[in-house]
Amino acid sequence: MKRSQAEVLREYGPFPGVENVHGVSYDGQRVWFASGDKLNALDPVTGRTLRSLDVAAHAGTAFDGQHLYQIAEDRIQKIDPQSGRVLATIPAPGGGGDSGLAWAEGTLWVGQYRERKIRQVDPQTGAILRTITSDRFVTGVTWVDAELWHGTWEGDQSELRHIDPQSGAVLESVTMPAGASVSGLESDGGDQFFCGGGNSGKIRAVRRPRPAGKRPAGGAGK
Numbered sequence: 170m171k172r173s174q175a176e177v178l179r180e181y182g183p184f185p186g187v188e189n190v191h192g193v194s195y196d197g198q199r200v201w202f203a204s205g206d207k208l209n210a211l212d213p214v215t216g217r218t219l220r221s222l223d224v225a226a227h228a229g230t231a232f233d234g235q236h237l238y239q240i241a242e243d244r245i246q247k248i249d250p251q252s253g254r255v256l257a258t259i260p261a262p263g264g265g266g267d268s269g270l271a272w273a274e275g276t277l278w279v280g281q282y283r284e285r286k287i288r289q290v291d292p293q294t295g296a297i298l299r300t301i302t303s304d305r306f307v308t309g310v311t312w313v314d315a316e317l318w319h320g321t322w323e324g325d326q327s328e329l330r331h332i333d334p335q336s337g338a339v340l341e342s343v344t345m346p347a348g349a350s351v352s353g354l355e356s357d358g359g360d361q362f363f364c365g366g367g368n369s370g371k372i373r374a375v376r377r378p379r380p381a382g383k384r385p386a387g388g389a390g391k
Contacts, residue, residue, distance in 0.1 A: 175344060189205060189370065191353055195355045195358075199219060201237060226241065231271050231277060269319060272292075287317075317332055317334040325350075326344070327345040327350045329343040329375065362376075
């Protein structure tokens with residue numbers, strides 16, 4: 170397993186009125202982050218919060234190219250990002266113990282914190298399609314370039330982990346600085362991860378490790 174230290178490129182926040190950053194997602198222009206009773210849109214270039222949606226937002230956040238998905242207690246909400254209207258809900262697989270959320274392969278991927286699992290879920294019914302087991306608490310979840318990554322957070326130490334989506338084996342680990350927790354996790358599709366910082370109220374942009382000989386792609390927030 171390859172190990173490295175995280176390179177923090179930028180910190181955003183803390184934000185006015187935000188005590189905790191939970192889920193994090195990216196729609197190609199804005200970083201969306203959950204703060205309990207709101208979903209907030211952040212411009213990663215300027216660091217400004219552009220707008221907020223009044224929806225319950227207690228854990229992971231995802232974007233499918235058109236709609237936002239947000240964990241609220243024991244359910245997953247499908248949300249219109251323009252109006253903030255909840256269009257549909259499905260049960261969350263952890264029944265309230267869910268953490269991260271990602272969209273890939275036409276399905277949702279849900280982290281379960283204390284269960285140390287990632288579930289692939291049918292976005293229409295909530296049916297569990299696949300279960301991946303981790304040996305650490307699972308926080309945020311994201312896919313990028315066919316790679317599955319998840320965050321961990323135990324005590325004051327967090328990591329970003331690239332895992333095999335079939336076996337759950339850890340292929341690569343990126344250690345965050347002490348005290349820099351990872352709640353939500355999202356890729357910008359290029360050379361950065363956006364990491365929710367839990368009760369720090371911050372979001373951190375972290376450089377994504379690249380295979381040897383492959384040049385990084387330009388990303389937002391640089």
